[in-house]
Amino acid sequence: MSDQGASLHESSVEAVKRKAEQKSSVLLLLLKNKVLVALLLLCLFFSTATEQFLRIDNILNIFLQSAIMGVVAIGMTYVIITAGIDLGVGSVVAVSGMFIAGMVQSGMPLIVAVLVGLLAGTLSGMINGFFITRCNMAPFIVTLGMMAAARSVTLVYSDAQTISVYKDPTLQFLRMGQIAGIPVMILITVVMFLAAHYVLSNTVFGRHVYAIGSNKKAAELSGINVKRVQMMVYVIAGTLAGLGGLMMTARLGSGTPLAGSNLELMAIAAVVIGGTSLSGGRGTIFGTLVGVLLINVLNTGMNLMNISSHYQGLIMGIVIIFAALIDSVSNKKAG
Amino acid sequence: MKKIISLLTAFALVGLLAACSSGQSTETGGTSGSAPSDNNASAGAETGKLKIGMSNSILSIDFFVALKQGVEQGAEKNGFELIHTNANGDAAKQVSDIEDMIQKGVNVIIVNPQDVDAIVPAIEKANQAGIPVIALDRGASAGTLLSFLETDNVEMGRKAADYIAEKLKERHGDYVGNVVELQGLLGSTAARDRGKGFNEQIEQKYPNIKIIARQAADFNQEKALNVMTNILQANPQIDAVFGHNDDNTVGAANAIDQAGRFKPLEDKEHIIIIGIDGTRQAVQAIKDGRIDATISQVPIEMGEMAVDYVKQALIDKKQVEAHTYTRNFLVTKENVDTEKLWATELKSN
Numbered sequence: 174m175s176d177q178g179a180s181l182h183e184s185s186v187e188a189v190k191r192k193a194e195q196k197s198s199v200l201l202l203l204l205k206n207k208v209l210v211a212l213l214l215l216c217l218f219f220s221t222a223t224e225q226f227l228r229i230d231n232i233l234n235i236f237l238q239s240a241i242m243g244v245v246a247i248g249m250t251y252v253i254i255t256a257g258i259d260l261g262v263g264s265v266v267a268v269s270g271m272f273i274a275g276m277v278q279s280g281m282p283l284i285v286a287v288l289v290g291l292l293a294g295t296l297s298g299m300i301n302g303f304f305i306t307r308c309n310m311a312p313f314i315v316t317l318g319m320m321a322a323a324r325s326v327t328l329v330y331s332d333a334q335t336i337s338v339y340k341d342p343t344l345q346f347l348r349m350g351q352i353a354g355i356p357v358m359i360l361i362t363v364v365m366f367l368a369a370h371y372v373l374s375n376t377v378f379g380r381h382v383y384a385i386g387s388n389k390k391a392a393e394l395s396g397i398n399v400k401r402v403q404m405m406v407y408v409i410a411g412t413l414a415g416l417g418g419l420m421m422t423a424r425l426g427s428g429t430p431l432a433g434s435n436l437e438l439m440a441i442a443a444v445v446i447g448g449t450s451l452s453g454g455r456g457t458i459f460g461t462l463v464g465v466l467l468i469n470v471l472n473t474g475m476n477l478m479n480i481s482s483h484y485q486g487l488i489m490g491i492v493i494i495f496a497a498l499i500d501s502v503s504n505k506k507a508g
Numbered sequence: 509m510k511k512i513i514s515l516l517t518a519f520a521l522v523g524l525l526a527a528c529s530s531g532q533s534t535e536t537g538g539t540s541g542s543a544p545s546d547n548n549a550s551a552g553a554e555t556g557k558l559k560i561g562m563s564n565s566i567l568s569i570d571f572f573v574a575l576k577q578g579v580e581q582g583a584e585k586n587g588f589e590l591i592h593t594n595a596n597g598d599a600a601k602q603v604s605d606i607e608d609m610i611q612k613g614v615n616v617i618i619v620n621p622q623d624v625d626a627i628v629p630a631i632e633k634a635n636q637a638g639i640p641v642i643a644l645d646r647g648a649s650a651g652t653l654l655s656f657l658e659t660d661n662v663e664m665g666r667k668a669a670d671y672i673a674e675k676l677k678e679r680h681g682d683y684v685g686n687v688v689e690l691q692g693l694l695g696s697t698a699a700r701d702r703g704k705g706f707n708e709q710i711e712q713k714y715p716n717i718k719i720i721a722r723q724a725a726d727f728n729q730e731k732a733l734n735v736m737t738n739i740l741q742a743n744p745q746i747d748a749v750f751g752h753n754d755d756n757t758v759g760a761a762n763a764i765d766q767a768g769r770f771k772p773l774e775d776k777e778h779i780i781i782i783g784i785d786g787t788r789q790a791v792q793a794i795k796d797g798r799i800d801a802t803i804s805q806v807p808i809e810m811g812e813m814a815v816d817y818v819k820q821a822l823i824d825k826k827q828v829e830a831h832t833y834t835r836n837f838l839v840t841k842e843n844v845d846t847e848k849l850w851a852t853e854l855k856s857n
Contacts, residue, residue: 223612231611238604333695337625337649348629421600427625429599476608482567482594
C-alpha cells in the first residue's frame with residue numbers, strides 16, 4: 174500500500190515522536206511536581222556542598238530517618254484530603270510505642286505487644302472518628318483533645334519514665350536489620366506508601382475520600398456513606414500512628430514519654446508541601462513522599478554542612494513556606 | 509508565566525540555603541580557627557585535623573550551653589574541628605543527629621544524652637562504625653563509652669544538708685529546725701540522687717532537723733513559685749529551703765518575697781535558701797542577698813576535659829578514665845566575687 178520510502182519516513186517520524194513524548198513525559202512529571210524539582214535542586218545543592226551527601230550510606234540514612242514521619246504522614250494525607258486534620262498522631266505514636274515497650278519489658282510476647290500497640294492507635298482513631306462524625310465536632314478540636322489525652326496516658330502508664338527494651342531481638346531486627354542491603358524500616362515504609370497509593374487512586378474508597386473533601390454535600394447526595402468514610406480515614410491515621418509507635422520504640426530501643434512531640438506538625442507540613450490542599454479534595458501519596466523527603470533531606474543536609482542549630486529552625490521554616498508557595502502558585506495556574 | 513514563577517521560587521529556595529550556608533561557613537571558620545575560605549568540609553580530614561562531633565540534648569538551659577562552650581574552647585585550644593548538633597529535647601532527633609555525624613565521618617563523638625536509654629541505639633551505631641563516644645552529664649544504659657563525665661549528685665545533696673545544718677546551729681545553737689525540700693523533675697536521675705544525698709545526710713547526721721514539706725517543683729521556676737507559695741501558707745515556721753536546682757530556689761525566693769516573709773541574711777527570721785548548679789540567676793541572687801548559697805558544678809570545665817580525653821585517647825594513644833566526677837563547690841556571699849564560676853564565664857549570645 175505504501176512504498177518503502179514512505180514507510181521509512183513514517184517510522185522515523187514515529188521514533189522522533191516517541192522520543193519527544195518520552196522527553197515531554199519526564200518534563201511533564203517535573204512541571205507537574207515542582208516540589209519534586211525543589212527536592213532535586215536541594216539534593217544537587219547538598220551534594221556539591223558536602224561530599225558525604227550522595228553516598229549510598231547517607232541516602233539510606235535519610236530514608237531511614239524519614240520512615241516514621243512517612244508512615245504518619247500517609248495517614249495524615251488521607252485525613253487532609255477529606256478536609257480534616259489529625260493533631261493527635263504524635264501523641265498516639267508515643268502511647269502505642271510506650272505500650273509496646275512496657276509489655277515487652279514485662280515479658281509478654283512481642284506479637285501481643287505489637288497488636289496492642291496497633292490497636293491502641295486504631296482505638297484512638299475510632300474515638301476521633303466517633304466525635305467528628307456522630308457529634309459533628311470540628312476535627313481540629315477533637316484531635317487536639319486526643320493530643321493532650323494520649324500524651325497523658327503515656328505519662329501515666331510509664332510514670333514518666335523511659336522503658337528500655339533495646340535487647341529484644343525482634344525489635345533489634347527492626348532497628349538494625351536489613352533485607353537485600355536495605356534497612357527493614359525503610360522496606361516497611363515503602364510497602365505502606367505503595368499500598369496507600371494504590372488504595373487512594375484505584376479503589377472506590379479512594380474516590381470517596383476525594384469526593385468528600387471536594388464537596389461533602391454533593392458526596393452525601395450521590396449516596397456516599399460520608400460518615401463511614403470519615404471514620405475510616407481517622408482509623409487509618411490512628412493505626413498508622415500505632416505503627417509509627419512500633420517503629421519509634423524499635424528505633425530508640427525504648428519507649429520514651431516525649432516521643433513524637435511535634436511529629437504531627439511535621440507530618441502536616443510534609444503533606445502540604447507535597448501538594449495536598451488543607452481545604453480538601455486534592456492531594457497525592459507521591460506528593461507526601463516528596464514532602465517527607467524534602468524535610469529530611471534538609472535536616473540531614475544542614476547537619477552535614479554543620480549549620481548552627483540556632484539557624485536550622487529558621488531555614489526549615491522558610492523552606493516549608495517557600496515549598497508550600499511553589500504549590501500554591503502552580504495551583505492558581507491550574508485553577 | 510506561573511510555571512516560570514514557581515520554578516524560580518524553587519531556585520530561590522536553594523539559593524537562600526546557599527546564602528545561609530556561606531554566611532555560616534565564615535562564621536564557623538572564625539570560631540573554629542580554620543581558614544575563613546574553608547568551604548569544603550573535607551579539607552580538615554585531608555590535612556589530618558581531628559573532627560569532633562558534639563550532640564547536645566537541648567540548648568535552652570544554660571548548663572547545657574556551658575557544656576557546649578567547654579567543648580568549643582577545648583577544640584579551639586587543640587585545633588580540632590567541631591561539628592555541633594542540638595536535639596532540642598527530642599530523643600529521636602538526637603539519634604538522627606548522631607547518624608548524620610557518623611555519615612559526616614567524625615573521629616569521635618561527645619554526647620550529652622537526652623535520655624540514658626533512648627541514646628543506646630545511637631551509641632551502638634557509633635560503636636559499630638568504630639567511633640569512640642564520650643558522654644557528658646548523663647550516661648548510657650548500654651553500649652560502649654570511651655568515657656563518662658558527670659557531677660556527683662549524691663555528694664551535692666549531702667553538701668546542701670551540711671550547709672543548712674551548720675547555719676541552723678549558728679542560729680539555734682544546735683542542729684534543729686524546719687526545712688522545706690523542693691524536688692526536681694521526678695524520675696530524673698538528678699532529682700533522685702540529689703534528694704537521696706540530702707535526705708540520707710539529714711537522717712543520719714542531723715536527726716533533729718525536720719523536713720516539714722517535700723514537693724516536686726520540676727526544676728521549673730514558675731512551678732517552684734506556686735509550690736513554695738502554698739508551703740508558706742501552710743507553715744508559719746520555716747528555717748530553710750533546699751532546692752534540687754537553682755531554678756527551684758529562684759522560684760522559692762520569689763515566693764518568699766511575695767508572701768512578705770523575706771528578711772535579710774543577718775535576721776533570725778531569715779529563711780536560708782540553698783540550691784544546686786550555680787546558674788547566672790542564682791549567682792546574682794547570692795550577690796543581692798536573696799539566696800544564701802548554691803553548689804556550683806563546672807560544665808565548661810567538663811566540656812574542656814572531654815576534649816582533653818579525646819586528645820589523650822586518639823592522639824597520645826593513652827588510656828583515659830572510664831568514669832570521672834568533675835568538681836563541685838559551695839558558693840556563698842563570701843566567695844561569689846572571687847571564685848571562678850561557669851555562670852560568669854558563659855558567653856552571652
